[in-house]
Amino acid sequence: MKIPSVKGTRDFYPSVMAVRNFIVDGWKAASNRSGFEEYDGPVFEHLTMYQVKSGQEIVEQLFHFTDRGGRELAIRPEITPTLARMVNQQINALARPIKWFSVPRLCRAERPQKGRLREFFQWNVDIIDVDDPRADAEVIFTALDYLQSTGLTAADIQARISSRRLLAALLQSIGIDGSKLEPLYALLDKKSKLPCEAFDEMLAKAVSDKDQAARIRSLMEVQSPDDIPQVIRMEEPAKAALEELKKLFLLLDLMGIGDFCRFDMGIVRGLAYYTGMVFEVHAVSGDLRAICGGGRFDNLLRDFGGPAIAATGMGMGDCVLEILLREKGLLSDTLPTRKLDYYICCLEEGLMSGAIALTATLRRLGFSADCVYKTAGLGKQLKLASAAHTAQSIIFGQEMTKENRLILKDMQSGDQRSILYNQFLSDLTS
Amino acid sequence: MKIPSVKGTRDFYPSVMAVRNFIVDGWKAASNRSGFEEYDGPVFEHLTMYQVKSGQEIVEQLFHFTDRGGRELAIRPEITPTLARMVNQQINALARPIKWFSVPRLCRAERPQKGRLREFFQWNVDIIDVDDPRADAEVIFTALDYLQSTGLTAADIQARISSRRLLAALLQSIGIDGSKLEPLYALLDKKSKLPCEAFDEMLAKAVSDKDQAARIRSLMEVQSPDDIPQVIRMEEPAKAALEELKKLFLLLDLMGIGDFCRFDMGIVRGLAYYTGMVFEVHAVSGDLRAICGGGRFDNLLRDFGGPAIAATGMGMGDCVLEILLREKGLLSDTLPTRKLDYYICCLEEGLMSGAIALTATLRRLGFSADCVYKTAGLGKQLKLASAAHTAQSIIFGQEMTKENRLILKDMQSGDQRSILYNQFLSDLTS
Incomplete structure (x- = not known):
């Protein structure tokens, strides 16, 4: 009898494994350079873990099952909920601030396509209990430090950065109700992937007030933080959120990676739990998905039954990264499988x-x-x-x-x- | 809301992760010393993969689920079926002999107890297409070479070695039908864990002929291959199987690990697919489960729809190993989590x-x-x-x-x- 592998999974033959090790070893080295400690969680968790704050897209993509004890379990589609659970469990024993990284194997029941598989590896880097753009800058730095170490330059990749906090403040200042923000984030996050008309139509459905919708459309088109006041009058708390974002860009300059970074109002991120800085790293040319993404999630520990502690982090999958490294000639086809x-x-x-x-x-x-x-x-x-x-x-x-x-x-x-x-x-x- | 972790899984906090890395790095180093190439498969496979030849115990312990496409899938409880599938798929492209290792994360829905968890890591080492005790000896060597590198000595651990081929020939020579061998292996494998009376009772049920049962009981008690003829008259193919086993012990001596190895008729192994040499490494004192086990499985590739190609290998889990290393003072409680x-x-x-x-x-x-x-x-x-x-x-x-x-x-x-x-x-x- 002949049984095939499951669609959307990969067989890591030694030559393929050598590529995976090349990528994972690079991630670990960059984590060590920036002083992160490695952790990991179980490959499955209680299903409810992912129904709390992960966002609809992830919930729909869960591989879930019931064990013989009747427990509803799911293979992890991301590790951030596990991180929140683990930190909460040991919050009094752990030295803070916490700087942790992990390279979990994750599974999502997506339709397999270029750069998206049902099983993949994702580098995660998180800093907990630093309520300051320093930590956000360090997360972005660590991602870019790794990407630079592979040979990628500012001509190849760019970090696009925005702020959920700023976006929330601006949306609320034009009269959008706080309860409507979450579905609106999901829509705004998809804007760059949708045709203009489709986006306008969906926006009109989500925001019935025509003036509000128009201002949102204009807001999403600003090229620089300095242009925002031309669209929406800046008041507190938007002003403070903007100051914070500017401080972040100063720190990125100080760290020598300013040329990799730019403001992009269109970066919103799909996950429900972001509260502050959000960013994605994209290839400058081509139509690849984001290479990595992340942001600040100051409420997640509290949402998982712990104290209100600031947190920020990012994830980088291996699939899009591998495609980009190959495209740029930065990945050898003949890595040794043994020596x-x-x-x-x-x-x-x-x-x-x-x-x-x-x-x-x-x-x-x-x-x-x-x-x-x-x-x-x-x-x-x-x-x-x-x-x-x-x-x-x-x-x-x-x-x-x-x-x-x-x-x-x-x-x-x-x-x-x-x-x-x-x-x-x-x-x-x- | 507070969600606990799933019973029988582990949270790898940095200090726990350091222990896991210490063990896994040691496994990888020993694999490299002996010239094995690393591979891996997906964390889930089609459920049928494990219903072919894995043995009843593993089938009962599967975490399985149905995906939205209606596919019946299971989280891998072992990697050997994946190995057979992968080798078969590329059999004409792969250079042989194949020497591969892997450190898969495996899941089994067992009752959590000392040395047994629902999620664990298992070092696997396999040699394919070497129909010679050389390969068996190399597998045992690689396991012992790692264990010695941790500081364990022949006073701490012993490899107990037998042969399914020899056992099958002896059982058949006393009149046991070939179709009855598989359930009998499962019973004989449990002998050392059962009280004498319970074993005798179960044996009587499995083998109704009293003389046959008595001879099996005597056979299981021989201390040396040289004692077998006193219990069962040696004929072909038992003679050839015994010669092969003796050759294996000569090779183990030649490799300098003879003092770690001894013959043990009681080693049968639970998995259905073993066909020749079988072995387990046990702590000399204490009541720990086997530290590692393996054997020859010459029919598995064929059973998975491929050609009949010889194969031999072993698996070593991290849980029992960690307990033993701690007991022997060979594992620091304060491994650095970063440097x-x-x-x-x-x-x-x-x-x-x-x-x-x-x-x-x-x-x-x-x-x-x-x-x-x-x-x-x-x-x-x-x-x-x-x-x-x-x-x-x-x-x-x-x-x-x-x-x-x-x-x-x-x-x-x-x-x-x-x-x-x-x-x-x-x-x-x-």
């Missing part, structure tokens, strides 16, 4: 025991080593050694039988020399 | 911009660096630096204001010196 210090070739069956014993000895000394399974022509064996990215081949041949000597071949230079077996061993351990 | 090259302390609010900029510069140069969020007493800031396992602290204080000098403090020795800001920067990049 050996030694490959042991054996030309005579009678020498195989010695070859096996030496291989084990090398491994136990901490070297990576492999040994051919069957004697064969030297050329064939050296080919196997090359395929395994071997530094040096060790040849058991007639020199061994006659003089107890190994041949050592440097696979880079091709140079080879013979050495007494015992000498080789004592050189290794000295 | 910093530099921690930037700032004593005056007016110097904070400079501190932020330097932190970003250090990170972009590849150093791990963090900066205090709020100015505070130096003692408090150095405490934060220590908690983050910092090598050197950089202090922005009055020396900066007056002379543009930083204070560099070595956190190990406590020594400190002042250095011109520009000198420090040019030292870093030179």
Whole structure:
């Protein structure tokens, strides 16, 4: 019987796994550079975890099930609710501020398409209990520091930044009711993906007052924070939100990444829980989805039954990123799937025991080593050694039988020399 | 609202994550030493994947669900069926022999207890297309090489080894029908966990012939392969199976791990798909479950619709292992959750911009660096630096204001010196 894999999932053959490791290792290195600690949660949680604040899109995409104890569970579609749960559980024991990162495997029952799969990895970086744009800037910095480390430049990618707090204040100042903000965010977030007419129609449905709708349309088109007063009169609390956003841009300049960052009123984000700064990193050209996105979520811990503690963070998936790195020639097609210090070739069956014993000895000394399974022509064996990215081949041949000597071949230079077996061993351990 | 985690799952807070990383990094290093390539599959597969050959115990423990397309899916309880599927799919493209390892996250709906959780990590090592005890020996070697690298000795752990092929030949030679072998394996596998009377009773039910049952009981008690002929007359194919097993023990000696290994007729393994060598590693003392187990499964690829290709492998979970390492004092309670090259302390609010900029510069140069969020007493800031396992602290204080000098403090020795800001920067990049 032949069973296929599930649509929208990936099989990580060693060459594919090497790409995943290349990406994940880069994420971990960038997290470490910026001083984040790694955490993780379970791959499934109670279904209700995702019905609290994740937003309708995620709720519709849940893989959920009932266990034999009758519990309603779901495979995690994001890790932020888990983060909120975990921090709340240990809030008195954890040293704050909290700077945590994670690289969870996530699942969403989406229609598979370019850059979107049903199972993917997402780098998450979060700072908790820093109620200051410093933390927002640091989250954006960490994402961009990683992206720069791959070789991407400000000509390739841009961080588009806005503020939910500012947007909320402006919308409320023109008379939009607080209870209507959440569905409006979801609509405004989709604006760039919708044809103009479709957006206008949906906006008219959401906001029946024509003047309000017109002002929202104008607001969404401002190019700079300085243009906002021409559309909507700035009052508190919008003024304070704008000041905060300007402070964020100053910090990004200070961190040396100002040229990667720009204001974009159109960045709203789909998730329901954002309360302040929101951002997305996009490829400058092409039609790829966002490479990463995030924002401030000051109410989430409270929404999950904990104290009101400020929080900000971001997530970056592996799928869109991989497409972009390939497009830009920044991802090798032939990353090594393994690397050996030694490959042991054996030309005579009678020498195989010695070859096996030496291989084990090398491994136990901490070297990576492999040994051919069957004697064969030297050329064939050296080919196997090359395929395994071997530094040096060790040849058991007639020199061994006659003089107890190994041949050592440097696979880079091709140079080879013979050495007494015992000498080789004592050189290794000295 | 407060939502708990799901029973039997773990929250990997940074200190817990450090333990997981310590274990997983060790597994990966041992895999690399022995020349294995990393692979992975999706976290869920079609439910039927696990109904083919996994054995009743695993089928009963599946977390399964139906997606919106009506597909019956299950979270993976083991990765071997995925391995068989993946290898079959690419059988003509993959260079053989195949030496692959993986560290999958697995889920089983078991009753949580000591060493058994509903979600765990399992190191898997497999060799495909080597129809020789060499491969079996290499699998056992790789497991033991890792366990030795943690500090465990032959006084702590033992590999107990037997052969399903030998057992099958012996059982058939006393008249047990081939179709009855599979349920009998499941029973014999449980023998060591059952009281004698309970086992005898169950055996009597499974094997109605009293003489056969008596001979099986005697067989299960032999201490050495040499004792088998006293219980059951050795004929082909039992003789060949015994020779193969003896060859395996010779290879284990040759690899220098003979003192870790012994024959144990009681090792049968629960999974339905084993066909040859089977083994488990157990703690010598105490009542822990097996630390790892595996065996040869020459029919599995064929059972999954592929060609008949030999295969052998093993799995080692993280839960029992962690308990044992703690019991033996081989796992630190205070593994670092992060390490910093530099921690930037700032004593005056007016110097904070400079501190932020330097932190970003250090990170972009590849150093791990963090900066205090709020100015505070130096003692408090150095405490934060220590908690983050910092090598050197950089202090922005009055020396900066007056002379543009930083204070560099070595956190190990406590020594400190002042250095011109520009000198420090040019030292870093030179």
